[in-house]
Amino acid sequence: MAADDDDCERMTPSRRAVLGAASALFAWSYMPKFAHAAAGSRDSRFLLVVLRGALDGLSAVPPLGDPGYADLREGIALAKDGPEAALPLDGFFYLHPAMPNLARLYAGGQAAIVHASATGYRERSHFDGQDVLESGQGGPGKTESGWLNRLIASLPAGEAVSRHGALGVGVVPPLVVRGAAPVLGWAPPRMARAGADLVQRLGDLYGERDPALALVLKRAIETELIASRQGAEQPRGGGGPDSAEGMKRIAEGAARLVGAEDGPRIAALAFEGWDTHANEGGAKGRLATLLGGLDGALATFENGLKPVWKDTVVMVVTEFGRTARVNGTVGTDHGTGTVAFLVGGAVRGKRMIVDWPGLKPEQLHEQRDLKPTTDIRAVAKGVVADLFGLSGPVLAEKVFPGTGGLAPMQGLVV
């Protein structure tokens, strides 16, 4: 990864839009935003949080105003009042009581919630579902690269975003950032670090014998440099990405790197454990603990990214939803429509983005799942178009191939 591209020819954003757009008319419609960006006003940050295992959107953001809700959710239903009342959002939708920080951000205009959403994937395999969500492809099986990686590859060299690359959090970084563009790696440290001399010698050996390993090691060293400049060593040990403590540690580390002046502008991380087939729980219980962990991570982002929070969007997504009806074991099986969260100072918040399909049997997808009415890719396209100034054609061909008919959602970003 080049540290400095100042001697490269730098395209102005508006010129890029003209070159990149398929039709002049389309480019013209984007001109004002690019002109605005060219003034150098915004150095955007984007963090994508993948919830692996399929989040139950009907429990995270229960539609308590829907008359069908309580019957479908016997044993795990949330309530408008009582000691463990769900938190009000817009009078129809409520928020799970384990998420007070998200409720506060929502009320303060810094969070929006997309409901009844899904990717284009309509089967129910976690692994294919996650591949589709992260690869940005129309179907499973194409896992060479992720859509955030292609997004970076589509930006001209020299932009802050492409200069600093993306951050993939975890020993195994999420597919969404893997690919040809440089990816930095980081995970919460759990063991004493090897000496710099050993690392240097291995770098030399790989340079001569194994270019692929040489490249990944180089990226690891770069990330560590940024992290070490950002403050003290983190405590070692602690929970994994399926615990509240682990989620917080991961969020702290990601915020430290993404908040750095020379750090990556884009990061992807994953929280696990959302596959609640049995004993899912209501206001308390298994899902509540996980949602509490996510809520804590969102507050950690807000705190850790304070200086750049006004230019930040955190997007929280999952591969699909869960059955509308509770299954035989007080849990929910794999479903379709679910929720996504947009959180950050750059989000035009305090609103539900939803075309509610209803919960009557005939309104459900295959009579079992919440019907998806919003394609999450339209939301993602809308956010990154506004944050990074990508043109519609690039988004429809490179980032989310084959989505020409799916317009980026407008007005998501302040």
Add this chain to the structure above:
Amino acid sequence: MADWSDPRLKMLALQRFGLGLKPGQGGAIADVRERLLGEIRSDGAAQPRVSFSGAAPIGRALYAFEDGERAAREAKRVATQQGGGRQAMGQGVQVAAASPMPGQPQGPMAKQPAPEPPFPAKVYREEAVARVQGALEAETGFAERLVQFWSNHFCVSVAKGNFVRAMAGAFEREAIRPNIFGRFEDLLIAVESHPAMLNFLDNQLSIGPDSRAGKRRGRGLNENLAREIMELHTLGVSGGYTQADVTSLARIITGWTVVGRDARLGFPGSFAFNPGLHDPGGQRLLGKVYRQEGKEMGMAALADLARHPSTASFIARKLARHFVADDPPQALAAELARSFRETGGDLAALSRTLVTSELAATAPATKLRTPQEFLVASFRALGRKPDFGQVAGPLGVMGQPLWQPSGPDGYPDTNAAWATPEGIKTRIDVAAQLGRQAAGAVADPRALVEEVLGPLASAQTRQAVARAESKPQALALLLMSPEFQRR
């Protein structure tokens, strides 16, 4: 044609199909193929030495442990109400401090001297050490590699809770090891009827909606295990099944459950078929109608899934990907699938086909060893006999703790997952630590390069080891060299 007199090819075969050489094994190079084939035995893989027998006694002991915990909590509650509360504290806190469940707060007394680990953790530790010990003793390690492969294919995760934590080792010993050179059908049935799997994928909770219990209690299906049987264990996600097939299979295997502490259906903790939970009547699965009674219906369905052509292709490709290349030669996958189909899923024949395949032997060494393979190969090379912490610590930081993948699809099996910046950096940390630990026991790292890499070692690796600033650094360089990392 592969030139089997080429020492490089022989050495590569040992790394590709085995667990790496131990010092003094250099002579094994002479007849590599015979030694690999010699580990294919009709009674399966060697059994690790543990002090527990099987799932049933472990299950019964687990129930007794849980009953004891409950009694201790109750005693504590009563004592607290009476204003005393001191005497009963110890045991209750031990649960919170040592519980494997994520998100559990540490008790205020967690700083006290570590008590004996609770029963499930104790079993897990012993099983983990025994498994690694067996891999260190193995000659080439081919059978152990197959155990790892099948154990990951049919994975369970101890993150599920105490039951799987205590049972994961027994699951591998009882369901996997005896069957890796038998028929796939038998392996499949052993796996899907094992208490660890029935708990991990919730089938012991699944109740036929029209069964006696279903009608009485108003509870019903959990389709988790049924879906993963078809998606992950047999046909593969594009193997040609529908949501209706998932639901059908879920109904077919209702009643496949684990005996509770009441011992009503047998020995506590063992498998049982409970007719009271089983959905009555026929079921249509993949176009075929099943009308067998009780457990036989599930046995018949699994037998058909085991023989399905999609299963042969799915297993063949996965096997080739694990041993040979992320994107294995199409002809190799076809060769393995043919062997699987023509022998009716004979896994000894399949393993033989793999080891003797020209394509498998001659493909370049591109695959990075998984963290588990890397750690075991390192212990073998360095002659270490690790304790639990020396196994669990490195595997945890490298992202592959024993029997704990994050989902039922097991650990990833491609370079994209393991050859990452953070992954490689963490391996270097592990190698540095291993080098420090072993430095006193290795006389000359340069000689060790010849012993464990021999003809595969490049001039640059030899030179890097020779010029290292210290013995620990020399060993770390050997373990992190491309020739040791890739197979």
